[in-house]
Amino acid sequence: MVHPYIVNTVNACVLIIAGLVGYFGNAANPPTALIAPAFGVLLLACTYHLRKHNSFVLNTVTALTLLMGITTILRIDPDTFSWNMKNTLLLLIGISCFIAVAFYIGTFIRERRMRNNTIYKDDL
Numbered sequence: 001m002v003h004p005y006i007v008n009t010v011n012a013c014v015l016i017i018a019g020l021v022g023y024f025g026n027a028a029n030p031p032t033a034l035i036a037p038a039f040g041v042l043l044l045a046c047t048y049h050l051r052k053h054n055s056f057v058l059n060t061v062t063a064l065t066l067l068m069g070i071t072t073i074l075r076i077d078p079d080t081f082s083w084n085m086k087n088t089l090l091l092l093i094g095i096s097c098f099i100a101v102a103f104y105i106g107t108f109i110r111e112r113r114m115r116n117n118t119i120y121k122d123d124l
Contacts, residue, residue, distance in 0.1 A: 004058055004107050005050035008043055011065065011100040015040030015093060022089045036093055039068055062104040069097030 019036030023029055043065070049057040073094040076087055 001106055001110055002103055004061075004104055005047050007100050007103040008047050008050055008061060011096050012040040012043035012047070014096040015043070015068075018089045018093050018096075022086065025085055036068075036072070039064075058104065058107075062101055062108075065097050065104070066101045069094045069101065072097065 015036045019033055019038075019040065022036070023033035026033065043061065046057050046061050050061065072090055076090050076094075081087060
């Protein structure tokens, strides 16, 4: 299983890059396109604490990432869906968040099964 801080870093980079592509790719430069990069920077700030195995930060990052994935997917209108850049970037951001949450939950389950925190012994 991949460690949460690695998944967090990859997810944050996806959010930053996709958000900036959406912002600069649109001639109107919508300010809502900067929500994803701002959230990506926020997640990158939490990476240090995830590396130190702070469970409160891990739980908070999991909840916020799930919330970001849900709100991003809900921004897509299924009635007028077409494969344009906006919808593709929204799908990419949403799927990236859901995959990150799946890895976080997998880490939770694996840690509970071991009960002695040996999951993190290889990177301490």
